[in-house]
Amino acid sequence: MxxxxxxxxxxxxxxxxxxxxxxxxxxxxxxxxxxxxxxxxxxxxxxxxxxxxxxxxxxxxxxGLNLAGWSAVAERAGFHVDPASRAWRNDWVIEHRIAPVASLTSLDGDPIDWPDTRQLLVARR
Structure with a gap:
């Protein structure tokens, strides 16, 4: 590889x-x-x-899912999603591992911001 x-x-x-x-x-x-x-x-x-x-x-x-999507799955399974749940972007990973070899654009070629790269989902029953 x-x-x-x-x-x-x-x-x-x-x-x-x-x-x-x-x-x-x-x-x-x-x-x-x-x-x-x-x-x-x-x-x-x-x-x-x-x-x-x-x-x-x-x-x-x-x-495959963002934080809202994972939260919906947890809620459908009977969990309460804690407000401490959050998503964030690891800018170090973007700057050092991803951006040097790739960029994101819309189908029209307009630049797209890098999305969140991490999620913390806290759910309770």
Missing amino acids: SGLSTRARFFQFAHDFRRNAKVPFEYGVRGDRLVLRLADAMDFLTRKDYGDNWVSEAHEQFC
């Missing part, structure tokens, strides 16, 4: 993620750009550097 470019890792991740996590991972190629859902992009970008445990990383989907 260490010898692959970020782009080559993306294609390997798409293959492995579909097979191992058994979730849809749709993308398109427009020139030199990849077009995909923000959640899918972040699933790849937050794990692209984990070559030593690549197979394990490709078994789990982390970015």
